Amino acid sequence: DAGITQSPRYKITETGRQVTLMCHQTWSHSYMFWYRQDLGHGLRLIYYSAAADITDKGEVPDGYVVSRSKTENFPLTLESATRSQTSVYFCASNMGQGQPQHFGDGTRLSIL
Amino acid sequence: AQSVTQLGSHVSVSEGALVLLRCNYSSSVPPYLFWYVQYPNQGLQLLLKYTSAATLVKGINDFEAEFKKSETSFHLTKPSAHMSDAAEYFCAVSLISSGSARQLTFGSGTQLTVLP
Numbered sequence: 377d378a379g380i381t382q383s384p385r386y387k388i389t390e391t392g393r394q395v396t397l398m399c400h401q402t403w404s405h406s407y408m409f410w411y412r413q414d415l416g417h418g419l420r421l422i423y424y425s426a427a428a429d430i431t432d433k434g435e436v437p438d439g440y441v442v443s444r445s446k447t448e449n450f451p452l453t454l455e456s457a458t459r460s461q462t463s464v465y466f467c468a469s470n471m472g473q474g475q476p477q478h479f480g481d482g483t484r485l486s487i488l
Numbered sequence: 489a490q491s492v493t494q495l496g497s498h499v500s501v502s503e504g505a506l507v508l509l510r511c512n513y514s515s516s517v518p519p520y521l522f523w524y525v526q527y528p529n530q531g532l533q534l535l536l537k538y539t540s541a542a543t544l545v546k547g548i549n550d551f552e553a554e555f556k557k558s559e560t561s562f563h564l565t566k567p568s569a570h571m572s573d574a575a576e577y578f579c580a581v582s583l584i585s586s587g588s589a590r591q592l593t594f595g596s597g598t599q600l601t602v603l604p
Contacts, residue, residue: 409592416596417577417596418594418595418596418597419532419592419594420594421591421592424591431527434591449537466531466532468531468532474520474539474582474583476522477532477534477592478534479524479531479532479533480531481529481530481531482529482530482531482570
């Protein structure tokens with residue numbers, strides 16, 4: 377089915393561990409985004425990508441790494457997880473300027 | 489810099505009553521504006537979008553929003569609330585100019601409760 381899928385849906389890990397959140401879209405959208413959602417903050421942009429091999433920082437990039445070797449995939453890596461990175465993470469994609477973003481169902485990440 | 493303010497983090501209405509969720513934006517140039525809805529344990533779904541074609545925008549499920557440049561507002565309304573409308577609603581803004589137009593800035597959200 378066409379759409380945007382995130383995996384895993386739920387993840388529990390420990391501080392200091394590396395964890396990678398996966399995002400896959402089947403629309404061939406140029407742009408992909410990673411957000412984190414925390415109570416009282418709405419959604420905040422972590423990183424985005426305009427195309428394969430083109431990525432840029434958003435509002436809260438510290439502690440995160442992204443890559444985009446293929447148009448359809450945009451993984452987000454926490455290299456050394458901290459408790460402050462406990463959050464719900466959403467991946468989104470769109471075709472570009474003025475177009476609405478389409479969201480995955482999110483990954484709920486807990487860091488103990 | 490662009491920003492979005494949603495007035496009221498929680499709004500309660502009775503079933504059948506008017507829904508009004510407020511959104512004000514700050515932007516130095518005309519923006520694209522969006523309303524999204526989020527149901528529990530799900531991602532955000534697009535309700536409607538403003539892209540300068542018409543000031544009154546109709547969306548899904550009888551929602552609509554009016555762009556008022558003089559008030560820098562984009563309030564969301566629905567004439568008659570249904571129980572199924574209970575969810576969190578987010579207003580978002582994106583600049584029309586190139587460069588940062590791909591980015592959305594979200595408000596902090598309004599939780600809508602519909603009372604029977």
